[in-house]
Amino acid sequence: MADAKGKGKAREGPGPDPPGNTxxxxxxxxxxxxxxxxxxxxxxxxxxxxxxxxxxxxxxxxxxxxxxxxxxxxxxxxxxxxxxxxxxxxxxxxxxxxxxxxxxxxxxxxxxxxxxxxxxxxxxxxxxxxxxxxxxVADDEQDAETQRSQDIVATLQGKLHVKTKxxxxxxxxxxxxxxxxxxxxxxxxxLMRKISKSAKQRATRRERKAGEAMDVEEAAA
Incomplete structure (x- = not known):
């Protein structure tokens, strides 16, 4: 996984895991x-x-x-x-x-x-x-416990419309x-590739041959 410099191992952020292997x-x-x-x-x-x-x-x-x-x-x-x-x-x-x-x-x-x-x-x-x-509220200015305490005090003082970040x-x-x-x-x-008609035909033939080869292998198994 890439880190902040695009190299090495990435550090996962908080939050739910993405579905499946990612x-x-x-x-x-x-x-x-x-x-x-x-x-x-x-x-x-x-x-x-x-x-x-x-x-x-x-x-x-x-x-x-x-x-x-x-x-x-x-x-x-x-x-x-x-x-x-x-x-x-x-x-x-x-x-x-x-x-x-x-x-x-x-x-x-x-x-x-x-x-x-x-x-x-x-x-x-x-x-x-x-x-x-x-x-x-700001990085390194106050920890999470301090912020929660301030929110509780504001609520007890009747400040029901506490600003949420x-x-x-x-x-x-x-x-x-x-x-x-x-x-x-x-x-x-x-995005779709822009290729010529002949290239499309060649790609189709390759896919068909690959499919036929798989069918032969399955039949022989």
Whole structure:
């Protein structure tokens, strides 16, 4: 999985697991678009049945090493997650996805593939609050417990219209095949390759021969 620099292993953000087996790629403000695109295309080329999920969810924090003092307060994460960029990185996410889709179709052309369609796309938009993630008013300014206490005090004082903060995020699933179980997502049909009539006929003949070969193998089994 790609990290913030488009290399290495991705860190999953909070929230429900995507359906089935998926490959997560977290989009940040600091990674290289070319790295994400190259990684995604390589993965899709090697895994026909595993979709990729590109998202703007915050990274999972890494906790400090456990304290030797058993009476010490629990250690806070060494790298607390930043919630400020889950919305601001959405345009970057969309740009990465569009490049991946275009480059995937170009790759099919270069390989003279019999596949005529590009990648299926599923878009999901939500908020961290809907996932049960407590987002501080500002990163590093106050912890979640302080924020909850302030909300309770405001309610007891009769301030019923307490301002609620919404922190949006986006996830986009790209798949070589059409998926099921993504009813909450909006669907975008794959790009179609523009090929000549003769190329279409050759592709059809290759698919027919492949199907006939499979029938022969099944009959012989």
């Amino acid at each position: 490959h997560l790629i977290r989009i940040s403000n600091h990674g290289k678009i070319s790295g994400w695109v190259t990684h995604a295309l390589d993965f899709l080329d090697r895994h026909e049945d595993i979709p990729i999920v590109l998202h703007t969810l915050p990274a999972t924090p890494k906790p400090d090493a456990p304290s030797e003092n058993p009476d010490a307060a629990p250690a806070k994460p060494a790298n607390p997650p930043s919630f400020a960029h889950t919305a601001s990185t959405v345009p970057r996410l969309i740009s990465v996805v569009e490049i991946i889709k275009r480059e995937y179709v170009k790759k099919l052309d270069l390989e003279h593939s019999s596949v005529l369609t590009g990648l299926h796309q599923y878009n999901e938009i939500g908020t961290l609050e809907e996932l049960g993630v407590v987002v501080p 919404q922190t949006p995020f986006m996830k986009i699933t790209l798949s070589r095949t059409k998926l099921t179980g993504l009813d909450i997502a909006t669907y975008q049909a794959p």
